[in-house]
Amino acid sequence: MSLEQFQDRNVAEQNYFHVDIADYPTTNMGKFKRLLSRTFKGELFVGLWVVFREMVKFDIHTVQYPKEKLPVGPRYRAVHKMQRLFESGTERCIGCGLCEKICISNCIRMETKLDENSRKLVTDYTINLGRCIFCGYCAEVCPELAIVHGARYENASDQRAHFTDFNDMLTPIDSAIAGKQKEFDGFGAVTPHEDERVNITPLAY
Amino acid sequence: MSIKFTIDGQKVEAKKGESILEVARRENIYIPTMCYLAKATPNASCRMCVVEVKGVEGFILSCNTPPTKGAVITTNSDKLHHERQNIMKLYNVNHPLQCGVCDKSGECDLQNKTLELGVAEQDFSTKEQKRKHKKWGVLSYDPYLCIMCEKCTAVCNQVVGSEALYIKPGGYKSEIDNHFSECIQCGECISVCPVGAMASSAFQYSANAWELKKIPSACAHCSSACALEYEVKEIAIASNSNEKEIYRVTNESDHDSLCGAGRFGFDYENRVTCKDEKAFAKSIDAFKSAKSIHFNSMISNEEAYILQKLKQKYGYKLINPEAKAYQDFMKAYTSVSGNRLYEADLQSIKDSDYAITLGCRVSNDNPMIRFALSQAVNNNKAYVSVMHPVEDEGIRNIVSQHIKYEVGSEEGLIALLCENFIDDKYRKDFTDFFDSLDDGYICGESSVGEEEIEKLLRYGRRKKSSVLILGADLYSHPQAQNIAKMAGLLELYSDFSVLIVPSNTNTLGVSLICELDEKSQAPSVGYNAEADFVLSALGDGDIDMPAMNQQEGTLTNIDKELVPLNAALSYNGYELSDIANELGVTCKYLIDFTCKLPNSKGYSAIGFDDLPNYYQNDGKQIRGYKLKNRKLKANAKPKEIADIKEYNGSVIYNCNPISQFNLFTDKAQQIVDKALLIGSKQFSDAAKIKSGESVTFNLNGRKITRKFKLSSKLKGTVALNPDFDLQHSDAAYRYTQVKIERV
Numbered sequence: 019m020s021l022e023q024f025q026d027r028n029v030a031e032q033n034y035f036h037v038d039i040a041d042y043p044t045t046n047m048g049k050f051k052r053l054l055s056r057t058f059k060g061e062l063f064v065g066l067w068v069v070f071r072e073m074v075k076f077d078i079h080t081v082q083y084p085k086e087k088l089p090v091g092p093r094y095r096a097v098h099k100m101q102r103l104f105e106s107g108t109e110r111c112i113g114c115g116l117c118e119k120i121c122i123s124n125c126i127r128m129e130t131k132l133d134e135n136s137r138k139l140v141t142d143y144t145i146n147l148g149r150c151i152f153c154g155y156c157a158e159v160c161p162e163l164a165i166v167h168g169a170r171y172e173n174a175s176d177q178r179a180h181f182t183d184f185n186d187m188l189t190p191i192d193s194a195i196a197g198k199q200k201e202f203d204g205f206g207a208v209t210p211h212e213d214e215r216v217n218i219t220p221l222a223y
Numbered sequence: 224m225s226i227k228f229t230i231d232g233q234k235v236e237a238k239k240g241e242s243i244l245e246v247a248r249r250e251n252i253y254i255p256t257m258c259y260l261a262k263a264t265p266n267a268s269c270r271m272c273v274v275e276v277k278g279v280e281g282f283i284l285s286c287n288t289p290p291t292k293g294a295v296i297t298t299n300s301d302k303l304h305h306e307r308q309n310i311m312k313l314y315n316v317n318h319p320l321q322c323g324v325c326d327k328s329g330e331c332d333l334q335n336k337t338l339e340l341g342v343a344e345q346d347f348s349t350k351e352q353k354r355k356h357k358k359w360g361v362l363s364y365d366p367y368l369c370i371m372c373e374k375c376t377a378v379c380n381q382v383v384g385s386e387a388l389y390i391k392p393g394g395y396k397s398e399i400d401n402h403f404s405e406c407i408q409c410g411e412c413i414s415v416c417p418v419g420a421m422a423s424s425a426f427q428y429s430a431n432a433w434e435l436k437k438i439p440s441a442c443a444h445c446s447s448a449c450a451l452e453y454e455v456k457e458i459a460i461a462s463n464s465n466e467k468e469i470y471r472v473t474n475e476s477d478h479d480s481l482c483g484a485g486r487f488g489f490d491y492e493n494r495v496t497c498k499d500e501k502a503f504a505k506s507i508d509a510f511k512s513a514k515s516i517h518f519n520s521m522i523s524n525e526e527a528y529i530l531q532k533l534k535q536k537y538g539y540k541l542i543n544p545e546a547k548a549y550q551d552f553m554k555a556y557t558s559v560s561g562n563r564l565y566e567a568d569l570q571s572i573k574d575s576d577y578a579i580t581l582g583c584r585v586s587n588d589n590p591m592i593r594f595a596l597s598q599a600v601n602n603n604k605a606y607v608s609v610m611h612p613v614e615d616e617g618i619r620n621i622v623s624q625h626i627k628y629e630v631g632s633e634e635g636l637i638a639l640l641c642e643n644f645i646d647d648k649y650r651k652d653f654t655d656f657f658d659s660l661d662d663g664y665i666c667g668e669s670s671v672g673e674e675e676i677e678k679l680l681r682y683g684r685r686k687k688s689s690v691l692i693l694g695a696d697l698y699s700h701p702q703a704q705n706i707a708k709m710a711g712l713l714e715l716y717s718d719f720s721v722l723i724v725p726s727n728t729n730t731l732g733v734s735l736i737c738e739l740d741e742k743s744q745a746p747s748v749g750y751n752a753e754a755d756f757v758l759s760a761l762g763d764g765d766i767d768m769p770a771m772n773q774q775e776g777t778l779t780n781i782d783k784e785l786v787p788l789n790a791a792l793s794y795n796g797y798e799l800s801d802i803a804n805e806l807g808v809t810c811k812y813l814i815d816f817t818c819k820l821p822n823s824k825g826y827s828a829i830g831f832d833d834l835p836n837y838y839q840n841d842g843k844q845i846r847g848y849k850l851k852n853r854k855l856k857a858n859a860k861p862k863e864i865a866d867i868k869e870y871n872g873s874v875i876y877n878c879n880p881i882s883q884f885n886l887f888t889d890k891a892q893q894i895v896d897k898a899l900l901i902g903s904k905q906f907s908d909a910a911k912i913k914s915g916e917s918v919t920f921n922l923n924g925r926k927i928t929r930k931f932k933l934s935s936k937l938k939g940t941v942a943l944n945p946d947f948d949l950q951h952s953d954a955a956y957r958y959t960q961v962k963i964e965r966v
Contacts, residue, residue: 112324115431119433127460129460130428130429131429132427132429137324138324142460217343
């Protein structure tokens, strides 16, 4: 199907057709006949045969959760992650507070201060995941791609606090330096055509 | 005389001396500006305010051009829009793209105007210079963010009058610098900075503008009770508490000012976790057995009213020596002038062109008087004469003439003013008094030269509006009564309008609401004052009380206005109204009493929630209401002046450092001045003490130990001794002759 067909909302004039299904029996005799035909047609054994055949072939497609997990798409929005810069391993967050501002369920709070290098330092950062609706606005608004949504969708723990600790969300320093941090392709990420859209700022040097 | 003309087709009228921009602002017509500051004279550096005048070639600067009759002015056209866009592009040249972390983001003029004028691209650039970040105490300066609009230097020179900030010229290299020893740390430059260049050191990077909730209130540190906004946000995440914290104080900086105490002395709240029932029961017992209540004037009108009601019910003696002295002074003033309240206010100082201060340490007692005088000097070329025994180096840019007199001769000085400024035709009722005046004796004893008085008169001759500012040295003077009567005389029969500066935050309110007593009787209860049982907002008394930023109420300020205070922070403990309820003075909230304040003293029956608190477009403050000044019967006459007592040797003057007013400003983190005895070289030589030594002396029966600091800015034999760190107040004369001993 082409895109035009999808976008055409005028259902009546498109290639839709009714499936030819026999009417349901209305008389008792009719219903009795249907019962007999369903019971003795052997459809049950068709299904059982498929199960048995797959079992003896040992070609099993079931995902062995929780030992096995399916990969999730780049736009999947699960528990947040805080990214680091690739080379230095410094935290990307500059403490601008836009995620805090845009959060529609008011679950982000951060504290900042002036550090000894005259830069803005984030001293405390929490996300109340009990309130978070995983809308993705924070990741979208973040100018540094510092806060992103990760793929950790398992929201079960014996402590709520396990989901609000900044250090749990932050990429561990060793994996960041080793280059194992995955770049985020979801909302707010740089699109492939970004270069064409940027105006060049004149520079005198 | 008004000038009629039109702006954008709207017919408007200008008063004499008004610029086009001022008229437009008043009439609600928008003209964008970047460097214009309503309270200072126009810098005319940004050229954003350009307008077109029909028949005139080119653009006209609306900020410093007065309109002509019948002029037809257009504030917006394609040409003007293009011009303004180009100006914004130039302002944006190399401006760091750090809005993400900049404190100003969200309330930045540069951001706003760039977006407003739709500047989407930059055609200009220049080579960036290497510059250095600077920190001057409470103030931090980032030269990269600075757009050189010169608002900070304008406010520092014209409003504060300290001339600390200046421009280090150098084309694109130019930046702001600070003569730090002149800086009084008032933070006015921070408040007017349109970008994040001038920032508060403590606030920097601690919160974004949009996270803070603004709570309009009044400053509680001195009698100006300036309008300010407490900006609050939740307290630190780690503290696991729902309570809020004041992050900073801001104000309507285009029209109004704040001093360092107002801007930085805000974190004095008294946090308590719960209602302490045991202490409450004890306090009720203490009130039931007490005979007198001691309190100071950092108290709201409503609380003062409660104390007065308690006095009526239980016959307590109300003891507040400082307010009592002021009350007596005002009574004596009224007995001659017939005015219940003095006539001048801060606005009349700003509008004056001739001002004399007597017995008032201007920048320390009430910084707003200093600011107003400075504005008068800049706007009206006012002649300011300061009469004081101690020269104030900090206001030398404002003062035209300093008349130094001997300590103790204030009565003689005001008599000299009466002699010289009261016209002969009014003198017939007071012949006894005027005949008794001996100019020679007064000049001799006070060591004020006759040529100084002549100079004063010479400059005062053709002036249109004169103000006489009387300060706290006079209320406690042994001859206060007579001085007040002479002040009344000057109010009535000279061109001066008189301002009698209330010595503490709500001294005027207390003096109007309470009947104060002279002598205390034990046992006593103290409200933020020394007594047998102390109710304290500092958290060190027998029961905790809310501080001024935690309660609603009203203050009566120097402008004779009743101004509202709103609670910036919550308070979990007991308040004075709870105690009053228990004692039979019932109210649900403290502010129920606002409309009950005594009508006979000029208060109106307006409830707290109906008090307005805003600025008009022309900069006029609409805050609370003005007290009614009623004419009363006046028949008293000033007496012959007493012999002038000599003060020899080491003399100490009770005077706080700038920005320190009381224990609450002392509690504030950002106000760092210590309680030091500050004296000149001459003083230290005479007393044989060195800088850094601890000394002790006896002040009105109390032994006081202080560290001595030598100051090159002081002259003479009078040393400044602060009293902000003491909880007691007495009505003794501010100068004391003491014997200084080394510890």
